[in-house]
Amino acid sequence: MRELWPYLRKHRGVLVVVAVLSVLSAGAALVQPVLVRTVLDAITAKRPVGSPVSLLVVLLLTGAALGGVRDYLLQRTAEGLVLTTRRRLAGHLLHLPIAEYDARRTGDLLSRVGADTTLLRAVVTSGLFEMVAGVVMVIGAVIAMAVLDPLLLAVALGGLAVGLGVAVTVSRRVRGLSTQAQARLGEMTSAVERSLSAARTIRASGAEEREAETVGRSATEAYEAGMRVARLEAIVGPASTAATQGAFLLVLGVGGARVASGAISVGDLVAFILFLFFLVMPLGQALNAYTRLQTGLGALQRIEEVLKIPTESESDISDLPRESDDAAPAVEFENVSFRYAQGEPILHDVSFAVPRNARVALVGPSGAGKSTTLALIERFYEVTDGSVRVNGADIRGLPRDALRRQLGYVEQEAPVLAGTLRDNLLLTAPGADDATLLRALDDVNLGVLVTRTPEGLDVQVGEGGVLLSGGERQRLAIARTLLADTPILLLDEPTSNLDARNEAALRDAIATAARRRTLIIVAHRLSTVVDSDLIVVLEEGRVVATGTHTELLDRSPLYRELAAHQLLVS
Incomplete structure (x- = not known):
């Protein structure tokens, strides 16, 4: 209950009703053996049986109705809990x-x-409250059996004790094995997701069978983990059955002898057996429910593991000043160093400033740290040393959502979301009208997408934008970012998938955007950044030169080499 209560608290009113219905239903069931004994004694004494039989039928129907309402409320609560x-x-x-x-x-x-969340449903519907209802039935049945014949009760409990002890001991191990089984299932899902997301690459490489074997191994591991749980659960059923059958046989044998000796009546024995049934049945249900509860708690442990990870907003608390400085650069790196967790350093003592409304390019060989620099501005990662400032304020003192409202960001992969063209454009500008969306598409030379099919803006782009070309995906990502109308734009390789014609059109669009924005562009193609106000040259995570295109050709051997390879200089 301590682990489950945070999830059940919202439904506590319904759960109180369910608990009351469970008690009433159990009470209605427990009265029935007493009425059966009354009917049998009346038949033996040749008395009228109409009243006890009628009451028995009423109690039977009432218990069924109460159980039905209880089960519906439990199912509704369980679905609400999962949601x-x-x-x-x-x-x-x-x-x-x-x-x-x-x-x-x-x-x-x-x-x-x-x-994992699906398994929580069983915790409520057939776990927790089956145990609660079972406990009520067991207590009531034991009390009634003790009143009828304490000796027979001792015989019955002795027969049940051994088998139930084994079942309870086994059930305790289910939770840990269930957690392992869910982890293996997660790994199998990851293997399937990996294969499906790269289906074209796998098909083109002729690697279908190898990938199928990889998924098959993950599925086998999930199967083996599930079988370990199944083997334990399989012990619970037979142990409960053996205990039940043994108890009934003992009660019939000893009870028959006591009826023959006149210690109890036939009605007492029948009532006792019915109470034994009401004892055994809920005990078996409770044991199975306990096993399912352990499985559900194993899933809950995996859910809690993720929920305990602090979110970005939870780590935003900082004593650093948040005030901006109108005279400060739009973006400034001061002695910034960065390394990924347990990885090699990526940036070393990087310092540069981006003036407001300027166009600044980051260039250098692959692996120089250019994309990482943009990720640090977005606060996807925290700097290891030094500081990054936006408008004079250290970004570690700014809430991430407030910081990102000032930044437009186009990733190198230019991801496109499954859905329509309109869905993708509205991601950054949910209130934009069609005219604004069309204008943004025209700015990146993508207006043809709207006229290509009758659907217009509602044309599907496919999973990950698969129905678009690489260049179209990239331009769509840029149009989406331009719609956000942020004062600072971060573009990571915006023209890497474009032909010369579309590159020129996009370069014009970027130039237009730069008139009223600060622009930071990561580029391999120097032709797209030669007219930048400032070019920062990075090599192995260090700033090795800054200046304009002309200045760098004169004083930066690395930049001159890059330009020569791209035929920008002879």
Whole structure:
């Protein structure tokens, strides 16, 4: 209850009603053996049996009705619990630090939202309250059996004790093995997600069978983990059955002898056997419910593991000043060093300033740290040393959402979301009208997408933008960012997938945007940045030169080499 209560608190009113219905239903069931004994004694004494039989029927129907209402309320509560947990978990996942996505597999996170939350349903519907109802029935049955015949009660409990002891001991191990089984299921989901997301590459490489074997191994591991749980659960059923059958046989044997000796009547024995049935049945249900509860708590442990990871907003608290300085550069790096967790240093003592409304390019060989620089401005990661300032304020003192409202960012991969063209454009500008969306597409020479099919802005772009070309995906990502109308634009390789014609058109659009924005561009193609106000040259995580294109040709051997390779100088 301590682990489950935070999830059940919202439903406590309904759960109180369910608990009351469970008690009333159990009470109605426990009265029935007494009425059966009354009917049998009346038949033996040749008395009328109409009243006790009628009351027995009423109690039977009443118990069934109460149980039906209780089960419906439990199912509704369980579905509400799953919905609440999924929404909470999905919202939490979307706010995790980027470093957490780097460290975890997407499929495993998906498994926690899907499979693990589903197991919580069984905790409520056939776990927790089956145990509660079972306990009520067991206590009532034991009391009644003690009143009827203490000796027979001792015989019955002795027969049950051994088998139930084994079942309880085994059930305790289910939780840990269930957690392992869910982890293996998450790994299998990750393997499937990995294969499907790279289906074209796998098909082109003729690697279908190898990938199928990889997924098959993950599925086998999940199967073996599930079988370990199944083997333990399989012990619970036979142990309960053996205990039940042994108890009934003992009671019939000893009870028959006591009826023959006149110690108890036939009605007493029948009532006792019915009470034994009401004792054994809930005990078996409670044991199975306990096993399912342990499985659900194993899933809950995996959910809690993710929910305990601090989100970005939870780590935003800082004593650093937030006030901006109108005279300060738009973006400034001061002695910034950075390394990923347990990785090699990426940036070393990087310092440069980006004037307001200027166009600044970051160039250098692959692996120089250019994309990492943009990620630090976005606060996807925290600097290891030094500081990054936006408008004079250290970004560690700014809430991330407030910082990112000032930044437009186009990633190197230029991801496109599954859905329509309109869905993608509205991601950054949810209130934009069609005219604004069309204008943004025209700015990046992408207006043809709207006229290509009758759907216009509602044309589907496919999973990950697969129905678009690489250049179209990149331009769509840029149009989406331009719609945000932020004062600072961060563009990571904006023209890497464009032909010469579209590169020229996009370069004009970027130049137009730069008239009223600060622009920081990572580029391999120097032709797109030769007219920048400032070019920062990076090599192995260090700033090795800054200046204009002309100045760098004169004083930076690395820049001159890069320009020569791209035929910008002879």
